[in-house]
């Protein structure tokens with residue numbers, strides 16, 4: 001009996017952003033091991049499977065990485081079709097590479113099904129193109145969970161050279177903003193925090209880089225930071241984006257800066 005493991009990207013939240021392959025594997029799974037940020041709508045696509053949350057959320061107790069790997073390996077050895085469901089893309093800041101290596105080492109047959117990463121889906125859901133002719137010809141995606149994770153990459157980037165996208169960086173937004181300002185990024189560089197992108201809870205703060213440390217946001221939602229001129233494109237698109245309502249507008253300390261919070265209801 002040999003089972004099979006699919007390392008599947010669940011995208012940012014909206015089940016309609018899943019790939020066809022992801023939906024197929026969910027429908028045929030015996031066991032689904034899913035992360036905390038995977039939406040309930042996505043998990044619900046595998047009603048026939050045993051479904052276990054194994055996710056890690058900051059400050060909450062979670063399964064050890066080794067335990068997750070052992071669960072996948074044991075189930076596959078018992079002949080189960082296992083879906084390891086990770087938010088976004090499994091190989092973007094999700095330890096998916098480690099899980100693939102553990103499966104390979106254990107001799108388990110597996111596949112990797114890419115997902116829509118929040119590194120691009122969160123900005124796009126808020127109308128922010130990460131690249132835009134004349135504004136940014138590239139973007140850099142960094143992990144903001146610890147200073148040693150983002151400092152080397154951000155410190156080596158010339159001001160405005162690329163759009164900066166930071167995952168897991170909401171708690172460190174003040175440090176990240178200070179680092180960029182120290183590096184010479186203009187205070188009025190547009191910045192945004194896109195939270196719970198693509199879900200009914202989507203919430204967007206936008207303002208100037210100098211205002212980012214003072215952004216008042218719902219801290220419990222997963223958020224992606226975006227810094228760069230491209231954020232201004234969303235402001236031009238705003239009148240066209242359906243259901244966007246400004247719920248808070250407060251002048252920030254940045255010269256001419258205006259911090260805006262928007263609630264975007266994308267599901268109707």
Ligand SMILES: C[S@@+](CC[C@H](N)C(=O)[O-])C[C@H]1O[C@@H](n2cnc3c(N)ncnc32)[C@H](O)[C@@H]1O
Pocket residue numbers: 012013037086087088089090091092093094116117118119122166167168169194195196197198199222223224225
């Ligand atoms: C552990 S990382 C995993 C990233 C994932 N593998 C990906 O490709 O999107 C989790 C971080 O992704 C970002 N994230 C995930 N879902 C999001 C969403 N719906 N909206 C905004 N950011 C999200 C947040 O920065 C969150 O802290």
